[in-house]
Amino acid sequence: MSSTSTTAQDKRLRDWAYLSKVAEAPCAPLAELVTELGPEDAAHVVRERALPPALAKPTASRRHLDTAEADLDLVQSLGGRLVTPDDDDWPAWRMLSFQSAAASGVRDAVAPLALWVLGGASVQELTHRAVAMVGTRAASGYGEHVTAEFTHDLAADGWTIVSGAAYGIDGAAHRAALAARGPTVAVLACGVDRCYPSGHGALLSQIARAGLVVSEYPPGTTPAKHRFLARNRLVAALSDAVVVVEAGWRSGARSTATWARNLGRPVMAVPGPVTALSSAGCHRMVRNQEATLVTSAAEIAEEAGRIGELAPASPMGLFELQPLDGLDLVSRQVHEALASAGGASERELAERSGLPVTQVRGALPMLEMEGLVRWEEDGWHRLRHRGRLR
Amino acid sequence: MSSTSTTAQDKRLRDWAYLSKVAEAPCAPLAELVTELGPEDAAHVVRERALPPALAKPTASRRHLDTAEADLDLVQSLGGRLVTPDDDDWPAWRMLSFQSAAASGVRDAVAPLALWVLGGASVQELTHRAVAMVGTRAASGYGEHVTAEFTHDLAADGWTIVSGAAYGIDGAAHRAALAARGPTVAVLACGVDRCYPSGHGALLSQIARAGLVVSEYPPGTTPAKHRFLARNRLVAALSDAVVVVEAGWRSGARSTATWARNLGRPVMAVPGPVTALSSAGCHRMVRNQEATLVTSAAEIAEEAGRIGELAPASPMGLFELQPLDGLDLVSRQVHEALASAGGASERELAERSGLPVTQVRGALPMLEMEGLVRWEEDGWHRLRHRGRLR
Numbered sequence: 133m134s135s136t137s138t139t140a141q142d143k144r145l146r147d148w149a150y151l152s153k154v155a156e157a158p159c160a161p162l163a164e165l166v167t168e169l170g171p172e173d174a175a176h177v178v179r180e181r182a183l184p185p186a187l188a189k190p191t192a193s194r195r196h197l198d199t200a201e202a203d204l205d206l207v208q209s210l211g212g213r214l215v216t217p218d219d220d221d222w223p224a225w226r227m228l229s230f231q232s233a234a235a236s237g238v239r240d241a242v243a244p245l246a247l248w249v250l251g252g253a254s255v256q257e258l259t260h261r262a263v264a265m266v267g268t269r270a271a272s273g274y275g276e277h278v279t280a281e282f283t284h285d286l287a288a289d290g291w292t293i294v295s296g297a298a299y300g301i302d303g304a305a306h307r308a309a310l311a312a313r314g315p316t317v318a319v320l321a322c323g324v325d326r327c328y329p330s331g332h333g334a335l336l337s338q339i340a341r342a343g344l345v346v347s348e349y350p351p352g353t354t355p356a357k358h359r360f361l362a363r364n365r366l367v368a369a370l371s372d373a374v375v376v377v378e379a380g381w382r383s384g385a386r387s388t389a390t391w392a393r394n395l396g397r398p399v400m401a402v403p404g405p406v407t408a409l410s411s412a413g414c415h416r417m418v419r420n421q422e423a424t425l426v427t428s429a430a431e432i433a434e435e436a437g438r439i440g441e442l443a444p445a446s447p448m449g450l451f452e453l454q455p456l457d458g459l460d461l462v463s464r465q466v467h468e469a470l471a472s473a474g475g476a477s478e479r480e481l482a483e484r485s486g487l488p489v490t491q492v493r494g495a496l497p498m499l500e501m502e503g504l505v506r507w508e509e510d511g512w513h514r515l516r517h518r519g520r521l522r
Numbered sequence: 523m524s525s526t527s528t529t530a531q532d533k534r535l536r537d538w539a540y541l542s543k544v545a546e547a548p549c550a551p552l553a554e555l556v557t558e559l560g561p562e563d564a565a566h567v568v569r570e571r572a573l574p575p576a577l578a579k580p581t582a583s584r585r586h587l588d589t590a591e592a593d594l595d596l597v598q599s600l601g602g603r604l605v606t607p608d609d610d611d612w613p614a615w616r617m618l619s620f621q622s623a624a625a626s627g628v629r630d631a632v633a634p635l636a637l638w639v640l641g642g643a644s645v646q647e648l649t650h651r652a653v654a655m656v657g658t659r660a661a662s663g664y665g666e667h668v669t670a671e672f673t674h675d676l677a678a679d680g681w682t683i684v685s686g687a688a689y690g691i692d693g694a695a696h697r698a699a700l701a702a703r704g705p706t707v708a709v710l711a712c713g714v715d716r717c718y719p720s721g722h723g724a725l726l727s728q729i730a731r732a733g734l735v736v737s738e739y740p741p742g743t744t745p746a747k748h749r750f751l752a753r754n755r756l757v758a759a760l761s762d763a764v765v766v767v768e769a770g771w772r773s774g775a776r777s778t779a780t781w782a783r784n785l786g787r788p789v790m791a792v793p794g795p796v797t798a799l800s801s802a803g804c805h806r807m808v809r810n811q812e813a814t815l816v817t818s819a820a821e822i823a824e825e826a827g828r829i830g831e832l833a834p835a836s837p838m839g840l841f842e843l844q845p846l847d848g849l850d851l852v853s854r855q856v857h858e859a860l861a862s863a864g865g866a867s868e869r870e871l872a873e874r875s876g877l878p879v880t881q882v883r884g885a886l887p888m889l890e891m892e893g894l895v896r897w898e899e900d901g902w903h904r905l906r907h908r909g910r911l912r
Contacts, residue, residue, distance in 0.1 A: 274795055403793030403805060405664055406817040415793060415817045418808065425815065427796040427805045 147175035148216040148246045149200035153350040154178055155190040158242035158362055160234075162187060166245060168483055171216070199350070206351045211340065212250040212324055221255050225461070226369050229395040231468040238394045244348035244366060250324045250340040258315050258344055262292040263436050264371035264392075266385045267301025267378040272410045275301055275378035278402055280308040282375070285429030287314025291436070294319065294371045296363060297332055297339070301377045301385075306339055316343040319366045321359035323351040346370070364388040365395075373398040373436035376423060379413030386413055389423060398435045400426040462487060466495040467504060467514065475511025537565035538606040538636045539590035543740040544568055545580040548632035548752055550624075552577060556635060558873055561606070589740070596741045601730065602640040602714060611645050616759050619785040621858040628784045634738035634756060640714045640730040648705050648734055652682040653826050654761035654782070656775045657691025657768040662800045665691055665768035668792055670698040672765070675819030677704025681826070684709065684761045686753060687722055687729070691767045691775075696729055706733040709756045711749035713741040736760070754778040755785075763788040763826035766813065769803030776803055779813060788825045790816040852877060856885040857894060857904065865901025 148171050155162045165187060166174040177183070178191050179198070204214060215221050233241035249255060263286055265279055283293050283305050293309040295302040297318035309316035318339045320328065324347045327333040339345055348366060349359065364384065368374055368391035376399070379385040389399045401423035404411030417423035426432050469484035469492075470476060478496070482489040496512065499505040506513050538561050545552045555577060556564040568577065568585050594604060605611050623631035639645060653676055655669055673683050673695050683699040685692040687708035699706035708729045710718065714737045717723040729735055738756060739749065754774065758764055758781035766789070769775040779789045791813035794801030807813035816822050859874035859882075860866060868886070872879040886902065889895040896903050 274797070278796060402796060403801075403808075403815070404796075405794055406668060406792060407664070411793075412817070415815060418793075418815045419817075419821075425793070425805060425808045427802070427809075431809075 144172055144218065145214060145216065146200040146204065147171040148218070149203050149214055149350065150175050150198055151178070152214070152244075152246045152248070152348065153197070153199065153203065154194045155187075156358075157244060157348045158240045158365070159190050160240070160242045162190065163242045163245060167485075171218075199352075203350045203352070206325060207248055207250070210250055210325060211252070212248065212345075214246050215249050215255055216246040223256050223259050223370065226259060228461075228464065228468075229369065229397075231465075232396070233394045235468060236394075240362070240365065241394065243369075246348070248324050248347050248350060249344055250346075251342075251344040253315065253344050255344065255346070258292050258317055259294070259370045260292070261290060261436075262294050262317065262371045263432060264294040264367050264374040264388065265301065265305035265377060266295055266367065266374060266388050267376055268380050268383050268385060268410055268413070269298050269300035269302075270380065270410060271300035271304065271378050272404075272408055274404055274408070275402075275410055276304040278404075279304040279377045280311075282377070282402075282429045282432060283308035283314075284312045286432060287312035289429065289433055290314075291433065292317060292343070294367055296321070296360075296367055296388075297329075297336060297345075299329055299331065303332060303335060305377075306335060310338055310342055313342075317370060318343070318345045319363055319370065320345060320347040320355075321349070321363035322355040323347060323349050323353040325351040326354065328355045360384060361387055365391040368392040368395050368397055371397060371436075373400060373432070375400045375402065375426065375432055376414055376417065377402045378404060378410040379417075380409055381412045381416065383413045386417065389417060393422065399423040400432055400435055402426060462491050463495045463499055466492055467499060470505060470512060470514035475508050475513055477511050481512065534562055534608065535604060535606065536590040536594065537561040538608070539593050539604055539740065540565050540588055541568070542604070542634075542636045542638070542738065543587070543589065543593065544584045545577075546748075547634060547738045548630045548755070549580050550630070550632045552580065553632045553635060561608075589742075593740045593742070596715060597638055597640070600640055600715060601642070602638065602735075604636050605639050605645055606636040613646050613649050613760065616649060618854065619759065619787075621855075622786070623784045625858055626784075630752070630755065631784065633759070636738070638714050638737050638740060639734055640736075641732075641734040643705065643734050645734060645736070648682050648707055649684070649760045650682070651680060651826075652684050652707065652761045653822060654684040654757050654764040654778065655691065655695035655767060656685055656757065656764060656778050657766055658770050658773050658775060658800055658803070659688050659690035659692075660770065660800060661690035661694065661768050662794075662798055664794055664798070665800055666694040668794075669694040669767045670701075672767070672792075672819045672822060673698035673704075674702045676822060677702035679819065679823055681823065682707060682733070684757055686711070686750075686757055686778075687719075687726060687735075689719055689721065693722060693725060695767075696725060700728055700732055703732075707760060708733070708735045709753055709760065710735060710737040710745075711739070711753040712745040713737060713739050713743040715741040716744065718745045750774060751777050755781040758782040758785050758787055761787060761826075763790060763822070765790045765792065765816065765822055766804055766807065767792045768794065768800040769807075770799055771802045771806065773803045776807065779807060783812065789813040790822060790825055792816060852881050853885045853889055856882055857889060860895060860902060860904035865898050865903055867901050871902065 178195050227243035230241045230243040279301050287309050292315045293305050294317045295305045306316050316339055322328050324345050336345055364387045367388050374388055374392035376385045376389055392399045401414035401417045403425055418425045465485045465487055466481055469481045478489055478492050481492045504515055506515055568581050617633035620631045620633040655673055669691050677699050682705040683695050684707045685695045696706050706729055712718050714735050726735055754777045757778050764778055764782035764787055766775045766779055782789045791804035791807045793815055808815045855875045855877055856871055859871045868879055868882050871882045894905055896905055
C-alpha cells in the first residue's frame with residue numbers, strides 16, 4: 133500500500149502522524165481527546181475547532197502545521213513506519229500500566245499516541261521479554277565491561293535489550309546485544325531520522341537493521357532535555373525491568389528507574405567500587421531501597437521474570453499488590469475508566485475507555501462481584517479498596 | 523597486690539582463671555553453674571564433686587589440671603590481666619545481649635566467663651563506642667584501601683575499631699586504626715600469649731601497647747577452627763555494629779555477621795566490583811537483606827549509632843522490636859530468668875538470675891503491669907507477646 137493512496141486507512145494514519153506532532157509529548161489532554169474521539173475526529177477538532185485552554189495552549193504553535201504526509205514518506209524512505217494503536221503490532225499491554233500510574237497521580241503518565249519506528253522487526257515481539265540496561269554516559273571501563281557481560285548472557289537467554297542509545301552504558305548495552313546477535317531496541321529523545329548522539333550514527337543504523345529504533349517524536353524533532361526525561365518513561369514502559377549498571381549521584385538513569393517503579397517494573401542496580409563516582413547512584417538506590425542489588429545476568433533474569441507478580445506502583449513509588457490481577461483486559465480498561473471522581477454512566481465509561489457500550493455492560497457485573505466497583509445514585513464508582521468507596 | 527598473696531580476692535581470681543580453662547568456651551552448663559553458685563563454689567564443685575553429665579563431659583579432661591596461678595602470672599608478666607565479672611571494667615551491658623539471644627534459642631549464645639587481656643586500657647571504655655571491621659583474609663587491594671579509609675575516618679570520629687587480627691581485612695583495620703592513633707581491640711581465637719597469625723607478631727604487640735588484645739581462652743591455648751567461630755561471637759558482642767568490607771561467597775566474616783544479628787547489632791556490607799570474588803559475600807548479604815549496604819564511614823557511624831534502637835534478634839536472625847526497651851537492668855534479668863518453660867517461684871528466679879529475692883520481688887509487679895509476665899498456679903510465666911502465654 134503506497135503512502136500516496138487515499139484510502140480511509142491512509143487518512144487515519146496521517147491523522148495519527150499529525151497528532152503525534154501537534155503537541156509536545158507527553159500531552160495528557162491530547163491523549164484523552166484521542167481516546168475519547170478516536171484519531172480522525174481528534175485531529176479534525178484540533179485542526180478546526182476552538183479548543184479549551186488545556187488543549188489550545190499545547191497545540192497553538194503546531195496545529196496549522198500539517199507535515200503528516202511528508203513525515204510518513206520520510207520515515208518510509210528510511211525503511212520505517214508509524215506504529216499506532218490501530219496496528220496489531222501496537223504493544224497495548226505494555227501501555228496499560230500508564231493508566232494505573234496516572235490513576236495513582238503520577239505526572240506525565242501518558243502512553244505515547246503512536247511510535248515512529250525504524251527497523252523491520254515487530255514492536256510487540258521484540259518487547260515481549262525485554263530488559264532495559266541503562267546508565268551513565270561517563271561509564272567506567274568496569275561499567276562497560278559489566279554491561280557487555282550481562283547483556284551477552286541476557287541476549288543468549290532470549291531477552292531483548294532496551295536502552296537509550298546514549299554514550300557510555302547505553303551504547304555498551306546495544307553493542308553487546310548486537311555482538312551476541314540478540315535483538316535490541318533504542319528509544320530516542322529525537323526523531324528517528326536524527327542521528328543522536330552524533331558518534332552513534334553507525335550504531336543506530338545497525339540497531340535499525342537488527343532490531344528497532346523507536347521514538348514518539350515525529351521526524352525532524354531535535355533532542356532536548358525534557359525529551360530525554362519523556363523518553364526514559366518509554367524505556368521503562370517497553371521493558372519488563374530496568375537495570376542501572378552505573379550511575380553518578382545525580383544521573384538520568386535514576387529518572388528511568390523512577391518511571392520503572394511508577395509503572396510497576398522491577399528496578400535493579402549493579403554495585404561497584406565505593407571509590408568510583410560512577411557507582412554512587414547505584415549504591416544510593418540500593419540503600420534507599422529503590423533498587424535491588426544484582427550481580428549477574430541470572431539474577432536480573434530472575435527479577436525481571438517476576439513482572440507478572442508485580443502490580444503498578446503507588447505514587448510514592450512503592451510496590452503494592454493490586455486487586456486487579458486476574459482481570460481480563462476489558463475489565464481493566466473499564467476499571468481504569470472509573471479512575472476520576474464522581475459517578476459515571478455506562479455510556480460515559482464507553483467513551484472514556486474507547487470500548488463499545490456492550491463490552492462495558494458485560495464487564496461491570498464481574499467488577500461489581502469482585503468488589504471493585506459499585507453502583508450509586510449518580511452512576512458507577514470505583515472502590516479503592518474492596519468494599520470501600522474511594 | 524602481688525599475685526602470690528593469698529587474699530580472698532586472689533583466690534577468687536584464680537577460680538575464675540581455673541574456670542576459664544576447665545571447659546572449652548563457650549560452655550553453657552558451666553556458665554549457668556557459675557551464674558548460680560558464683561565462681562568460688564562453681565570451681566569447688568567442678569574440682570571436687572561428681573558432676574551431672576552436662577558438666578562432667580566438657581570438664582572431664584581438664585578438671586584436675588589447675589594452672590590458674592601460672593596462667594595469671596604469665597599474663598601479668600606480659601603486662602596483661604584477667605578481667606572477670608567481678609571487675610568494674612567488665613563490659614556487663616555488652617554481655618547482656620547473650621541472655622536475650624539464648625532465650626530466643628540461639629546456640630552457643632553464652633557470654634565469656636572472663637576475658638584474658640593484654641594492654642593497659644579499660645575494656646569498658648575502649649568498647650564504649652566500637653565498630654567491628656572484618657573480612658576475608660584474601661583481601662584485594664581495593665578491600666584493604668577501603669578498610670583503611672573507613673577505619674581512619676571512624677577512628678577520627680572517636681570509634682574504636684574491633685577486629686580479629688587475621689591477615690587481610692582484619693589486619694588492615696588494626697593497622698589503619700593504629701596509624702590514626704585511634705584505639706583498636708584484637709579478639710583472638712587463641713591465648714593472648716600466642717602470636718597468631720605468625721606474621722602479625724609486631725602488629726599484636728602494637729595493639730597491646732595502644733589498645734587491647736583480648737581472648738576468652740587461657741594462655742597457651744592454640745588456635746582451632748571452632749575457636750575462630752566462638753571468637754567471632756565476641757567480636758560482635760564487643761562492638762556496636764559489624765562491617766564486612768570484603769568476603770568471599772563462603773567467608774568466616776559471615777559468621778561474625780550472623781552473631782551480630784543474633785545479638786541485635788546492625789550488620790553492614792561494603793559493595794565492590796561484581797567481577798571480584800572478594801565482594802561476592804558482601805553482595806550476597808545485601809541481596810538477602812542480612813546486611814545494609816554502606817559506602818562511607820559516615821554511613822557506618824550513622825548505622826552503628828542506632829544500636830540503642832535495635833533489640834536482640836529472633837533466632838531467625840531478623841531484627842524485631844522487643845517490648846523490653848525501657849526496662850531497667852534488674853527487670854530485664856528477671857525477665858530473662860523466666861526464659862525456660864514452666865512456672866518459677868521468686869526463689870527460683872533469684873537463683874537463675876543471681877539477683878537477691880528482694881530485687882526479684884520488686885521487679886515482678888512492674889513486669890506484670892507491662893504484660894510481660896503472668897502468675898499462674900505453678901509460678902511465674904513469661905509472656906512471649908504482651909498478654910499471651912508463651
